[in-house]
């Protein structure tokens with residue numbers, strides 16, 4: 001039986017990370033108050049999965065892990081302030097008790113990713129679900145080739161600055177600033193992720209074995225289409241899809257994609273599968 | 283399956299109501315509604331399909347899912363008394379069966395469902411707008427959807443069929459006469475006769491086929507959707523619709539300057555026809571056009587894609603959507619138009 005009741009978590013700390021975005025650390029508290037079955041096993045959470053964060057009396061919203069729960073029960077997420085729940089979250093101080101449900105959904109197919117030529121493309125806040133993958137591959141040195149493309153609308157919208165500059169010491173990171181307002185010394189170019197793809201593909205010894213995409217749907221679809229036109233197979237492209245969510249366990253109906261549910265059949269999908277669920281042109 | 287002849291429905295109603303709350307459909311100035319029946323005399327079984335299905339007995343229209351006391355989150359699973367739904371028609375029983383599969387892992391639904399005894403009743407005449415015969419939901423009660431089945435024989439007598447173990451146990455202490463083969467044959471004759479009485483609804487089958495071949499273009503749905511005023515009548519009355527929203531609320535405010543010390547989450551019936559149903563916080567909207575939402579509703583009811591999970595379509599042929607839709611886009615109108623225009 002699913003539990004629809006959150007586990008108590010404490011807000012440990014946070015720091016600003018780009019305009020209207022903060023990186024938060026939460027800690028799982030004693031779950032003894034749970035009356036029926038627990039939710040999923042937090043310690044078995046996978047990168048690319050998500051959790052529902054609950055602000056009592058305000059609301060719940062889904063967020064991906066940028067760091068999976070460690071042995072102390074600490075986990076992290078990057079949150080962009082956009083509506084009711086996120087605005088209320090930004091008002092909180094460390095120490096507050098909140099709720100979390102999860103982990104939910106299918107993560108990235110790590111067995112397809114390790115020891116391969118990997119291209120990672122993230123747009124805006126959409127780089128968040130990819131942070132865990134990139135960190136893991138770099139820490140464990142489990143890649144043949146790894147490159148990251150990051151796209152932001154403008155200078156203020158850039159996120160995950162510490163992560164990206166850390167990665168840059170190990171792998172090529174291409175930062176794209178859509179309005180062309182690049183900063184000196186930041187390895188940035190003007191344009192969108194699609195604009196840099198010819199250069200990036202040129203730097204791979206062979207066509208990438210796996211591509212991981214997350215960000216605005218229009219950006220992901222444009223990148224996927226370009227890659228397929230350039231010879232990357234549809235089966236090697238994975239995307240993380242966003243939908244409105246209320247339950248996380250395929251009963252509320254909000255996150256449907258044809259007969260699939262993003263909360264449990266996704267949020268990561270393979271491009272050839274996803275194309276069957278989302279009508280052309282959207 | 284044991285089969286008995288009942289000489290008095292009152293006797294069965296009284297017996298079942300001793301150990302459970304009894305609910306039955308009652309005619310009320312042209313409409314029929316589910317009502318709690320506390321004591322004899324119990325009403326006769328209504329021939330009418332109730333306006334609302336039995337959905338809300340298990341999937342509450344609104345309920346609290348958990349409360350927060352400042353430290354801990356506590357779930358609020360209901361603990362209902364045992365109850366019996368007496369005289370559920372076969373389409374609505376099939377809808378319960380469908381929801382049982384959908385909400386298999388939902389503790390709130392299941393807490394209620396496990397306390398329910400389902401007494402089904404066969405329909406011997408088609409109801410208005412009903413087409414249960416086309417979608418394998420009626421007019422006779424299916425063996426896997428009820429605990430007990432009633433079938434009207436002649437002279438106020440009823441055939442009582444025991445389907446499940448809880449159904450058998452519920453009859454203990456009741457003196458019953460085993461049914462003859464004649465009574466059983468009468469049931470199958472009556473049901474066959476009833477099937478013949480249905481109007482020709484073959485346009486529904488053709489509509490389903492076209493829908494599954496994706497022959498209704500987006501423009502068709504967009505045109506149709508002009509008539510949808512998003513009142514949610516169809517999704518509220520449809521016995522298989524199950525979408526819900528959630529809302530977190532403050533329950534208690536200690537002092538005006540302090541944050542609330544207690545909060546709860548409620549869930550409530552939602553509708554995929556509402557414009558905001560899928561709108562995301564980023565303002566991306568995957569079903570922005572009303573046509574996309576109407577299309578998805580009918581796709582959810584009739585697409586072959588759902589067959590592996592449920593073994594049937596999501597529509598049980600009750601006709602309530604046709605009865606209620608102010609925009610005339612209930613199942614008959616939509617299927618006629620798909621068959622004709624798409």
Ligand SMILES: Cc1cc2nc3c(=O)[nH]c(=O)nc-3n(C[C@H](O)[C@H](O)[C@H](O)COP(=O)(O)OP(=O)(O)OC[C@H]3O[C@@H](n4cnc5c(N)ncnc54)[C@H](O)[C@@H]3O)c2cc1C
Pocket residue numbers: 050059060061062063064065077078079080081082083084085086087125128129241242243244245267558559561562563564565
């Ligand atoms: C799997 C997944 C992972 C995610 N991961 C992250 C992440 O790591 N970081 C991150 O920042 N974001 C992430 N998101 C997005 C995040 O969940 C949303 O930004 C979040 O839900 C915002 O919540 P909110 O309450 O602040 O906004 P809301 O107040 O819900 O959003 C405001 C907007 O939502 C719509 N809306 C809300 N309620 C209603 C209503 N009742 N009726 C109609 N419209 C309504 C409106 O368009 C409104 O303008 C993720 C989303 C998914 C699905």
Ligand code: SF4
Pocket residue numbers: 516519520521522583596597598599600601602603604613
């Ligand atoms: S779609 Fe209409 S006819 Fe079918 S089950 Fe729902 S309300 Fe009844």
Ligand code: SF4
Pocket residue numbers: 509510511512513514515516517555606607608609610611612
């Ligand atoms: S009953 Fe008709 S008008 Fe109302 S939401 Fe359903 S389709 Fe739209």
Ligand code: FES
Pocket residue numbers: 244245246247248249250251252253254255256261262263264
């Ligand atoms: S979030 Fe409720 S069905 Fe997916």
